[in-house]
Amino acid sequence: MSPTKRTKIAVLGTGGGGRAHAAKLAELGHEVHVGTRDVDATLARTEPDMMGNVPYKEWLADHPGVTLLPFAEAAAAADRIVINGIDGHNAVAALTGIADALSGKVLVDYAVPYIYNPELEHPWPTPWGVMPKLDPCDSDSLGEQIQRALPGVRVVKSFVTQEQETVVDPKAVGGGDHTMFVAGEDADAKKAVTELLTAYGWSDVLDLGGIVSSRGMEMYAGMHSAIGFALGFGTPFGVKVVR
Amino acid sequence: MSPTKRTKIAVLGTGGGGRAHAAKLAELGHEVHVGTRDVDATLARTEPDMMGNVPYKEWLADHPGVTLLPFAEAAAAADRIVINGIDGHNAVAALTGIADALSGKVLVDYAVPYIYNPELEHPWPTPWGVMPKLDPCDSDSLGEQIQRALPGVRVVKSFVTQEQETVVDPKAVGGGDHTMFVAGEDADAKKAVTELLTAYGWSDVLDLGGIVSSRGMEMYAGMHSAIGFALGFGTPFGVKVVR
Numbered sequence: 123m124s125p126t127k128r129t130k131i132a133v134l135g136t137g138g139g140g141r142a143h144a145a146k147l148a149e150l151g152h153e154v155h156v157g158t159r160d161v162d163a164t165l166a167r168t169e170p171d172m173m174g175n176v177p178y179k180e181w182l183a184d185h186p187g188v189t190l191l192p193f194a195e196a197a198a199a200a201d202r203i204v205i206n207g208i209d210g211h212n213a214v215a216a217l218t219g220i221a222d223a224l225s226g227k228v229l230v231d232y233a234v235p236y237i238y239n240p241e242l243e244h245p246w247p248t249p250w251g252v253m254p255k256l257d258p259c260d261s262d263s264l265g266e267q268i269q270r271a272l273p274g275v276r277v278v279k280s281f282v283t284q285e286q287e288t289v290v291d292p293k294a295v296g297g298g299d300h301t302m303f304v305a306g307e308d309a310d311a312k313k314a315v316t317e318l319l320t321a322y323g324w325s326d327v328l329d330l331g332g333i334v335s336s337r338g339m340e341m342y343a344g345m346h347s348a349i350g351f352a353l354g355f356g357t358p359f360g361v362k363v364v365r
Numbered sequence: 366m367s368p369t370k371r372t373k374i375a376v377l378g379t380g381g382g383g384r385a386h387a388a389k390l391a392e393l394g395h396e397v398h399v400g401t402r403d404v405d406a407t408l409a410r411t412e413p414d415m416m417g418n419v420p421y422k423e424w425l426a427d428h429p430g431v432t433l434l435p436f437a438e439a440a441a442a443a444d445r446i447v448i449n450g451i452d453g454h455n456a457v458a459a460l461t462g463i464a465d466a467l468s469g470k471v472l473v474d475y476a477v478p479y480i481y482n483p484e485l486e487h488p489w490p491t492p493w494g495v496m497p498k499l500d501p502c503d504s505d506s507l508g509e510q511i512q513r514a515l516p517g518v519r520v521v522k523s524f525v526t527q528e529q530e531t532v533v534d535p536k537a538v539g540g541g542d543h544t545m546f547v548a549g550e551d552a553d554a555k556k557a558v559t560e561l562l563t564a565y566g567w568s569d570v571l572d573l574g575g576i577v578s579s580r581g582m583e584m585y586a587g588m589h590s591a592i593g594f595a596l597g598f599g600t601p602f603g604v605k606v607v608r
Contacts, residue, residue, distance in 0.1 A: 253578065341584040343581075351573070362604065
């Protein structure tokens with residue numbers, strides 16, 4: 123149990139990343155509201171998802187501190203922090219649809235805008251061993267798109283430089299001596315996310331400035347993939363800024 | 366002095382990065398041939414360059430083990446390894462022009478393809494504090510362009526994830542416990558570059574696979590810039606892959 127104050131936190135999305143955050147936040151004693159597009163559809167699934175995660179209903183039964191709600195209700199239930207775990211190619215539309223519920227809150231975005239191309243055999247995600255492609259890229263970023271679409275929300279880009287399973291458990295990688303990054307326009311929002319990261323076990327959180335730095339954080343996906351391919355499937359890793 | 370065998374190595378380009386490599390290679394006892402477009406023009410300059418480096422003639426006088434030659438002659442003089450320190454936006458054209466001299470050799474490329482836009486107040490390089498933009502990006506990279514343009518040359522992308530002053534002196538950053546990367550199609554070429562890096566003082570060199578990984582390495586430029594802005598101008602840093 124953590125010494126942090128018990129708060130209500132929302133996690134949008136029911137994939138592996140969202141599950142990692144929801145489970146950790148519940149373990150830290152927070153009240154966790156997970157958002158999904160269609161609660162009945164999410165609970166009706168009986169097969170593992172495309173990433174091999176067990177059906178959500180099964181996962182939920184193992185995590186009694188977590189409730190499942192429609193996106194807007196989950197976001198509305200949060201005191202302050204909402205974690206966006208919606209796929210990159212759906213994020214702007216889904217978040218814009220619940221702008222009122224998000225208004226004034228801190229939205230932590232960790233999505234990478236991997237291209238979604240329905241003409242490919244694997245429209246999404248990029249298969250193992252293949253260098254991913256991004257859209258937007260270079261002159262814009264998903265973090266900036268979300269902030270522009272939701273001017274009343276304080277967007278913080280973070281968590282994006284490694285797998286979410288080790289974001290919530292940094293000590294599982296090299297004893298925890300590696301670096302997490304935050305970027306965004308609002309200093310108080312970045313402070314709140316840094317406090318959350320501290321509760322997760324992070325000791326080195328580097329503030330990369332404004333939301334424009336989302337570009338670099340998202341474009342790091344190619345290096346992240348290449349390092350992952352080099353180390354081998356499933357090897358946990360992180361990056362330490364040595365200075 | 367290094368225990369490595371004395372060889373003839375070429376460094377193409379007279380900027381700060383090329384100077385760092387040339388000086389270090391000479392210090393390690395190698396015979397260093399620096400290539401430039403126009404020897405007379407390079408030696409005629411009496412003002413610092415746009416990055417504030419002293420005129421090359423002055424620098425050369427302080428480095429008696431280094432000779433200055435036209436690009437093709439410098440490349441031809443190398444036994445095996447040629448380091449490409451030509452600006453990203455000029456690299457393909459300049460290297461294609463000396464393809465015969467490079468044939469069969471190992472070309473180490475560390476260039477980032479920062480956009481060069483003559484309509485901007487600062488066409489190149491990107492000013493401090495501004496997120497850089499790249500061309501090519503995402504679906505191609507400069508490393509791949511160079512390899513396609515020069516099929517008879519063994520291109521290794523490396524050195525690109527930090528300032529060249531610390532590439533040649535890794536122990537100046539956190540005692541040297543950080544990671545360097547190599548990518549390319551030829552295992553022997555990557556081995557040769559890894560040996561060079563070992564002579565520079567690197568103990569953690571990670572092979573990122575084929576030249577396609579140049580994309581990730583070049584697109585890391587945004588993170589590198591953002592980290593640099595966060596740490597402050599002139600602060601040396603590197604990244605360690607913690608696993």
